[in-house]
Amino acid sequence: MAEIETFIWDKEHECMGEDERRELVGKRLVDCVRRTYANAPYYKKKLDQAGITPDDIKGLDDIEKLPFTDKLDFRDNYPFGTLAVPRDQLVRFHASSGTTGKMKVVGYTANDVELWSEALCRSFAMGGMKKGDLVHIAYGYGLFTGGLGPHYACQKYGSVAIPVSGGNTARQIQILTEWKPEVICCTPTYMLHIIDTIEKNEMDKSQLNLRCGFFGAEAWTHEMKDQIESRIGLQAFDIYGLTEIVGPGVGCSCQHCQDQIHIQSDFFWPEIVDPETGKPLPEGELGELVFSSVMKEGVPMIRYNTHDLTRIHYGKCACGRTTPRIDKITGRADDMLIIRGVNVFPTQIETAVMRYKEVLPHYMIYVDRVNNLDVISVKIELNPNQFPDTMKGLEKLTKSIEGDIASITGIHAKVQLVEPRSLPRSEGKMVRVIDSRFKK
Amino acid sequence: MAEIETFIWDKEHECMGEDERRELVGKRLVDCVRRTYANAPYYKKKLDQAGITPDDIKGLDDIEKLPFTDKLDFRDNYPFGTLAVPRDQLVRFHASSGTTGKMKVVGYTANDVELWSEALCRSFAMGGMKKGDLVHIAYGYGLFTGGLGPHYACQKYGSVAIPVSGGNTARQIQILTEWKPEVICCTPTYMLHIIDTIEKNEMDKSQLNLRCGFFGAEAWTHEMKDQIESRIGLQAFDIYGLTEIVGPGVGCSCQHCQDQIHIQSDFFWPEIVDPETGKPLPEGELGELVFSSVMKEGVPMIRYNTHDLTRIHYGKCACGRTTPRIDKITGRADDMLIIRGVNVFPTQIETAVMRYKEVLPHYMIYVDRVNNLDVISVKIELNPNQFPDTMKGLEKLTKSIEGDIASITGIHAKVQLVEPRSLPRSEGKMVRVIDSRFKK
Incomplete structure (x- = not known):
């Protein structure tokens, strides 16, 4: 290209x-902590609990003193509790x-x-x-x-x-x-x-x-x-x-x-x-x-x-x-699949799949628990113009992809090659993983 | 309320x-005709064909000299031919x-x-x-x-x-x-x-x-x-x-x-x-x-x-x-149904339907041609809390709505009362009319 x-x-x-940027961001951080502490009660509580006051934050070097926030802060303060300005200042x-x-x-x-x-x-x-x-x-x-x-x-x-x-x-x-x-x-x-x-x-x-x-x-x-x-x-x-x-x-x-x-x-x-x-x-x-x-x-x-x-x-x-x-x-971290103790990411499987011209970049990952053992399988669509026309060829391709997935992720996944256009298509964010282990 | x-x-x-507004709009019109004539070739052609120049438009009183535009201008100049500014001035x-x-x-x-x-x-x-x-x-x-x-x-x-x-x-x-x-x-x-x-x-x-x-x-x-x-x-x-x-x-x-x-x-x-x-x-x-x-x-x-x-x-x-x-x-004008020569608008039927507490404001209009004759029927959902519980009552209600539609529109429409929630719902613009007359 x-x-x-x-x-x-x-x-x-x-x-x-780098120093100049750290100094600039440090100043912005000091101001941001002060504003947020003064106007967002949930954040004041968080800092108070951590025994920190905005005055403790003098620059970027102090950032480690600050507690983390995460999605639970949104959940616990739904819908408007995380706002640091009056609602009528929003657009x-x-x-x-x-x-x-x-x-x-x-x-x-x-x-x-x-x-x-x-x-x-x-x-x-x-x-x-x-x-x-x-x-x-x-x-x-x-x-x-x-x-x-x-x-x-x-x-x-x-x-x-x-x-x-x-x-x-x-x-x-x-x-x-x-x-x-x-x-x-x-x-x-x-x-x-x-x-x-x-x-x-x-x-x-x-x-x-x-x-x-x-x-x-x-x-x-x-x-x-x-x-x-x-x-x-x-x-x-x-x-x-x-x-x-x-x-x-x-x-x-x-x-x-x-x-x-x-x-x-x-x-x-x-x-x-x-x-x-x-x-x-x-x-x-x-x-x-x-x-x-x-x-x-x-x-x-x-x-x-x-x-x-x-x-x-x-x-x-x-x-x-x-x-x-x-x-x-x-x-x-929360998309990560833990398969029999091994951390596996869907993107690792994609990397293996994408090496092969014989298949399309359309795949779905299924995880289930059978007899208390996690099993993972991957359905991948065959490329209509490239796929092997013999059973032996298909078997060889399947084994080869399974080998690549194993070498990248460290786990064995059962690969199943399927008809082109037989898997669901996305018109937005793609759902790649169906994890049925905890739904029973 | x-x-x-x-x-x-x-x-x-x-x-x-009113006079003040007419004068203001007149000035704006003069300017608009001039700009559009100079920059939108389709509009220059339209005015040239009508034998009009922008100089002929001196105020709002001259508006009648101008030719109409309509959706065909969009169709004939698809996609960008109606623009009166260079494309890079758009947002x-x-x-x-x-x-x-x-x-x-x-x-x-x-x-x-x-x-x-x-x-x-x-x-x-x-x-x-x-x-x-x-x-x-x-x-x-x-x-x-x-x-x-x-x-x-x-x-x-x-x-x-x-x-x-x-x-x-x-x-x-x-x-x-x-x-x-x-x-x-x-x-x-x-x-x-x-x-x-x-x-x-x-x-x-x-x-x-x-x-x-x-x-x-x-x-x-x-x-x-x-x-x-x-x-x-x-x-x-x-x-x-x-x-x-x-x-x-x-x-x-x-x-x-x-x-x-x-x-x-x-x-x-x-x-x-x-x-x-x-x-x-x-x-x-x-x-x-x-x-x-x-x-x-x-x-x-x-x-x-x-x-x-x-x-x-x-x-x-x-x-x-x-x-x-x-x-x-x-x-x-282009939503208007012509039923056996009579102009009928879906909103006229709605007006009749809305008079009755016994039905919901959910209706569909079906038009068809049977033996070269236009027939119109209206399906209306019954209100689960109000509808008559006897066949006789239902018949009376049907006749009454049919009578109201006839008095508002001048045509007879066959009314059919249907189960609540049996007609399609809209999540945007509602399609109210299924006209099958010209699709055969």
């Missing part, structure tokens, strides 16, 4: 020296569906929406968006941040939003081929579904005009990125974020660090901590990603533990940015 | 004298699904979005929205203007948008009862569906905190307004608009002219014309509604014929506004 032109949106903040709410049934409700002030758009403009520049580009946004609009986030940022960037939202793949393709947008934003699995549909209908791909895509809201692998890029002819960027912090644009990959993500750390300060002890881990070690959204007004989260597992890297990237980078998220 | 507090958002423009597109398969594509500049928000703020004030109110927006977000229109206006107004978008009625009710918004925006049929679900689940309506609702995107009757108001305890306002002009907020009903709609005529100048001759009709006569969106930049439409049928009224409303008012839209 040829390089595309990119530029740096905010050189001052994206390329500043909007977003929410993400909690696994416990309670939504994580996040209020945004006008400044919060501006900040979010600014973070996204930095991402858009990394991906080579140009002013005047048509931006096809196929993330769902609504309480989910995927749609409205990029939508608002387009205006600030000087590009033109096409708010298609999710669903109705035929219309998505109609717009892609007839309006010819240069940029697309959606989940990576929905992009694959669009590509599948275009190929199935034998449509002329030369009608497309896409140059780059911003894909996120799901963990996805380098192998899936390669597939998308080669099948549809665009450059794919990994845009990362979560509603609790602001939404997509907390970070984004650039052309140089393709499997890493630059974090807009002057807005959202990242730490990596040990999942067991909560202690900060050094550069390069795998741990839980923690953010402090030091500039946020509506719902500032301080030391919010995302439970996303990754590593952090400092120093200058080849693109010229000095913002800290995290590795592609390979899984969340 | 008690009166709610309202105020006038922009007294200067909403209460100005967003919307589109409405054309019946011919081609979408009507409308580009908005930043000023267009501001103008639209301003028009909606005037509507919000008419309905008694207060600053700081939580506004539950259950119109679909995306290319449809119903969601993003009110969403953007909330920020300008000083209220807080909850972008729920359409669908997932259980979650809608969860937000209505747990977040307790004061205002709701959705289609009137979806509001009825929400109310049905609340009643069916025997939920405590006192948990709700709704004070007013802005309902539109469908033709609906006074009777449906009464039902919504009495069953859910809010004041219902009719918000009118169409994507080709700007979206919802082109006009809105106030507390005083409940069955009329104030048009924001300094932005969107309304005329009523004879459907046959195209000649302007005097105040109070039924005809087609035509708009000139004189302030729009992206896609200004001049004398756009909506084919909505209504009457216009001038003079001061009891609310103090002097903006021209149109009657509630009872149907579109």
Whole structure:
């Protein structure tokens, strides 16, 4: 894939020296802790219980003194208890569906929406968006941040939003081929579904005009990125974020660090901590990603533990940015499957699957408990143009994928090759895992 | 229903004298015709063919010299041929699904979005929205203007948008009862569906905190307004608009002219014309509604014929506004059913149905041609709490509704009373009519 032109949106903040950035973020943190303590009773209680006062926080070095926050803070203070401003200072709410049934409700002030758009403009520049580009946004609009986030940022960037939202793949393709947008934003699995549909209908791909895509809201692998890029002819960027912090644009990959993500750390300060002890881990070690959204007004989260597992890297990237980078998220601590004591992530299985041209990147993982033993099986769709036409060939392919999964994850998974298009397709976030162990 | 507090958002423009308004709109028209002629080739061609130059238009009195535009202009110039600015000056597109398969594509500049928000703020004030109110927006977000229109206006107004978008009625009710918004925006049929679900689940309506609702995107009757108001305890306002002009907020009903709609005529100048001759009709006569969106930049439409049928009224409303008012839209010329030569609108049938407590406001209209004769039948759901428990009673009810439909429309429709909840429900725009006459 040829390089595309990119530029740096905010050189001052994206390329500043590490000490300078730490000092700036330190000041913002001090202010944020003070504001939040004064205005959000749940947070005052948390600090009081920890025996900390805002005066104890004089800069970034003191961040470790602060207690973590996490999704339980949203649950326990549902719906509006996490707000740090009076409700009438907000312009909007977003929410993400909690696994416990309670939504994580996040209020945004006008400044919060501006900040979010600014973070996204930095991402858009990394991906080579140009002013005047048509931006096809196929993330769902609504309480989910995927749609409205990029939508608002387009205006600030000087590009033109096409708010298609999710669903109705035929219309998505109609717009892609007839309006010819240069940029697309959606989940990576929905992009694959669009590509599948275009190929199935034998449509002329030369009608497309896409140059780059911003894909996120799901963990996805380098192998899936390669597939998308080669099948549809665009450059794919990994845009990362979560509603609790602001939404997509907390970070984004650039052309140089393709499997890493630059974090807009002057807005959202990242730490990596040990999942067991909560202690900060050094550069390069795998741990839980923690953010402090030091500039946020509506719902500032301080030391919010995302439970996303990754590593952090400092120093200058080849693109010229000095913002800290995290590795592609390979899984969340709470997405992690523990199979007979072994930690397994769906993305590890995807990595194995994607090595094979004989299968499609459509798979489902089933976990069950049989006679008190965890069993895991993976259904994978055969590629109609490439799969072996003998039983022996199919058996060999099955064994080979099983071997790769075992070598990556350390566990044996039973692979079952299935008909093309027989597994469910996603029009949004893909559900990859059916875990029936605890539902009986 | 008690009166709610309202105020006038922009007294200067909403209460100005008629002559003064005509002069202002005239100046805006002159400028709009000049801009559009210079920048939109399709419109230059239209004027050239009519033998008109922009210099012929010196004020509002000259508007009749201008040719009409209509949906065919969108179809013939799909997708971007109706733009009157270069594409890179836009911030967003919307589109409405054309019946011919081609979408009507409308580009908005930043000023267009501001103008639209301003028009909606005037509507919000008419309905008694207060600053700081939580506004539950259950119109679909995306290319449809119903969601993003009110969403953007909330920020300008000083209220807080909850972008729920359409669908997932259980979650809608969860937000209505747990977040307790004061205002709701959705289609009137979806509001009825929400109310049905609340009643069916025997939920405590006192948990709700709704004070007013802005309902539109469908033709609906006074009777449906009464039902919504009495069953859910809010004041219902009719918000009118169409994507080709700007979206919802082109006009809105106030507390005083409940069955009329104030048009924001300094932005969107309304005329009523004879459907046959195209000649302007005097105040109070039924005809087609035509708009000139004189302030729009992206896609200004001049004398756009909506084919909505209504009457216009001038003079001061009891609310103090002097903006021209149109009657509630009872149907579109192209929604009109011609049954054996008689013009019938679905809303006429609704008016008859809504008179009866024994049935629910859920009905479907079926039209077919049998032995070269048009036949029309109406299925209506029985009200589980009220319907007669004898065959004789049911027969009497059927005959009575048939009689009312005949007296309102002049045609005989066969009425069939059906089980509660047996007809399809809408989560957006309701499809009320299945016309099978021309599909064979």
